[in-house]
Amino acid sequence: MSNPFSYSEYSQIIHCIKKQHNIIDYSEVNVDTKRFAVIRHDVEFSVERAYNLAKLENTLQINTSYMFQIRNNAYNLFSNENIRMVREINGMGHKIGLHVHLGMLDSLAEINQYIVHDSKVMESFLQIPIDRFSFHRPPKELLKMNVKLEGLINSYEDRFFEFREEEDGFESLQIKYISDSRHTWNYGYPDEKTIKADSKIQFLFHPYSWTEYGYENSLNFQSLKDEKVTIFTNTVKTECNHFSEPSQ
Numbered sequence: 001m002s003n004p005f006s007y008s009e010y011s012q013i014i015h016c017i018k019k020q021h022n023i024i025d026y027s028e029v030n031v032d033t034k035r036f037a038v039i040r041h042d043v044e045f046s047v048e049r050a051y052n053l054a055k056l057e058n059t060l061q062i063n064t065s066y067m068f069q070i071r072n073n074a075y076n077l078f079s080n081e082n083i084r085m086v087r088e089i090n091g092m093g094h095k096i097g098l099h100v101h102l103g104m105l106d107s108l109a110e111i112n113q114y115i116v117h118d119s120k121v122m123e124s125f126l127q128i129p130i131d132r133f134s135f136h137r138p139p140k141e142l143l144k145m146n147v148k149l150e151g152l153i154n155s156y157e158d159r160f161f162e163f164r165e166e167e168d169g170f171e172s173l174q175i176k177y178i179s180d181s182r183h184t185w186n187y188g189y190p191d192e193k194t195i196k197a198d199s200k201i202q203f204l205f206h207p208y209s210w211t212e213y214g215y216e217n218s219l220n221f222q223s224l225k226d227e228k229v230t231i232f233t234n235t236v237k238t239e240c241n242h243f244s245e246p247s248q
């Protein structure tokens, strides 16, 4: 048995999905598609972890969608280093999209312009086509809106996602949603039985949750913090020569 959220567990999950489904791109799904598995990654805290997961997926011979934020406070997507990694992820064959942080949105009525604006900014910095987006912590009203935009795929569109009120339960959904949100499997663990049971599935895996070794929630955050401290320290060291740490 491999550690939870280790690359070995991730590889097992992907093998399991591949056994039952063709993993296809969001752009290949239409209303008549009878059977599909699509995979997306919402990148919350660490471009480095997204980059490493993309490399793992490359060895597993799959292509997926990586959705990045441009308004979060944990990483700057437009740093030289991050642009280089995102371009490399794209070069492996993965698609790049916008993970829409709603922080600066005044009203849902302006959501279309907000998404178009942010995806254009992203495209201009990265010089990569941005043709898709996913919402970060979407309120119910937003999911119900089923936003459709010219040239931009919404991963919560009704082709890929079935909105259901919680009180109505999540049984008998036509499109299964499997997600590792909050480092847990609230919609069911993606084992063979679960994957086999549904003909249409959207998977959401958060790269920050997955590491080579694999950690439970609090240790995962600890290891993420340690990585970030190392990156910050190296950045400061590179930028200036008066960097110093207190002697122990």
Ligand SMILES: [Zn+2]
Pocket: 042, 044, 099, 135, 136, 137
């Ligand atoms: Zn998110």
